[in-house]
Amino acid sequence: MSTDSIEKVLDLKGLLCPIPVVKIANAIKEVEVGTVVEATATDPGVxxxxxxxxxxxxxxxxxxxxxxxxFTFRVKRLK
Known part of the structure; x- marks a missing residue:
């Protein structure tokens, strides 16, 4: 598990692609560089x-x- 600061948590369970990617992309824009968005999803496409x-x-x-x-994933905003 990442030790970086989790800034936002998303529940994407039940959503099918491409919606999880769209939601993560929007969430990443809302957090500071260097912080993490954590999400859970059930679509194996993620x-x-x-x-x-x-x-x-x-x-x-x-x-x-x-x-x-x-599926639980953490994405760190780098830029």
Missing amino acids: MMDIPAWCASTGNELASMEEADNV
């Missing part, structure tokens, strides 16, 4: 979509975990 989005936007995927078909 396992590919969130890392790809982070790579394309220059943000850091601080962590991603799966337990009981719930």
